[in-house]
Amino acid sequence: MSEAIFPLFYLPNLYYFKQLLAHKQHLILIEKQEHFPKQTYRNRAEIYSPNGKLNLSVPVKRGKGKHTMYKDITLCNDTHWQHIHWKTITSCYRNSAYFEFYEDGFAPFYHKKYHFLFDYNVDLFTLVLKNLKLNIAFSFTDEYEVTYPNIPDLRNTINTKNLQNYSAKPYFQVFEDKEGFKGNLSIIDVLFNQGPQALSFL
Numbered sequence: 098m099s100e101a102i103f104p105l106f107y108l109p110n111l112y113y114f115k116q117l118l119a120h121k122q123h124l125i126l127i128e129k130q131e132h133f134p135k136q137t138y139r140n141r142a143e144i145y146s147p148n149g150k151l152n153l154s155v156p157v158k159r160g161k162g163k164h165t166m167y168k169d170i171t172l173c174n175d176t177h178w179q180h181i182h183w184k185t186i187t188s189c190y191r192n193s194a195y196f197e198f199y200e201d202g203f204a205p206f207y208h209k210k211y212h213f214l215f216d217y218n219v220d221l222f223t224l225v226l227k228n229l230k231l232n233i234a235f236s237f238t239d240e241y242e243v244t245y246p247n248i249p250d251l252r253n254t255i256n257t258k259n260l261q262n263y264s265a266k267p268y269f270q271v272f273e274d275k276e277g278f279k280g281n282l283s284i285i286d287v288l289f290n291q292g293p294q295a296l297s298f299l
Contacts, residue, residue, distance in 0.1 A: 101249040102126040102238070105167075105218050107155055108142040108225070108283040111265045113255050114299050117233055120249055124234050128252050129215065130241035132164040133157075137256055139167065140214055142283040146189050149276045153182050153283075157214055170214045183207030186285070193271050195292030199228055203285070225284055229296045268298055 101123035106113060117125065133139065140155040156173035159165050172178075183204065190196040202224055211217040226233055244250065265280035269290055273279075279286075287295045 099248065100124045100126050102128060102245055102252060103235075104128055104131075104137075104139065104252045104255060105215065105222065106138040106142070106255075107140050107214075107218055108153075108221060108285055109138065110143065110255075110281050110283055111287060111299065112281050113138075114229070114231075114284055116251055116255065117231070118299055120251075121231075121233055123249070124236060127219075127235055127237050128241075129168050129237040130239070131167050131252070132241075133159070133167045133170045139218070140170075142285075143281075144186065144189055144283050145270055145272055145276075145279050145286055146185070147272055147275065149272075150279055150282070151185070151189070153185065155182075155214060155217075168213065168215045172211055172214055172217065174210055179207040179210075190271065190285070190289045193289040194269075196289045198292060199288060202228065225288070228288055229284075229299075230293075231296060266298070 099122075101120040103113075103117070103125055105127050140157055142153045143150050144153060145151070156176050156178050158171045158173050186203070186207075187196075187200075206217070206221055206224070211220075267278045267280075268287065270278060270286065271290065284295075287298060291298050
């Protein structure tokens with residue numbers, strides 16, 4: 098089986114999952130050995146709040162050096178960010194059609210303490226794949242390669258700057274009557290609003 102290499106995000110956006118589907122015939126390699134890049138979706142997700150797009154940022158601790166490996170980035174758990182994120186998610190999506198259906202699956206991720214961001218994101222990613230009923234085979238890189246000239250490499254193409262003009266096909270959102278449709282939010286926006294139809298939408 099050929100391979101495609103992907104970054105690992107916190108509650109990835111729609112474009113991320115559309116790319117996963119486009120490459121599902123490949124073995125997905127998740128980049129584990131990279132230096133942790135700043136200002137990316139690796140510790141950030143966007144959801145829909147009553148006031149429009151809302152950024153959820155996971156606080157992390159960096160090593161003493163400038164270049165800390167992603168797999169070694171630790172979570173800053175003294176800020177109670179999990180409680181804040183879950184309270185925010187619940188407030189934003191409790192009136193969505195399918196939030197209660199998925200609530201029990203996501204809630205433990207905002208109570209159980211994790212040490213490493215990478216481990217946290219892997220477990221959340223696995224849960225989302227399960228909820229989407231998306232059968233994707235994935236593994237992890239053993240070492241860092243600057244380029245992968247012979248396989249699809251999406252590590253630097255799914256980012257905030259490159260996706261500014263990306264627009265997803267509209268679907269019902271809780272606050273769209275007030276703020277209009279917001280495209281390319283976190284996958285949980287589609288999941289909580291579309292439920293079992295989320296994969297078909299993607």
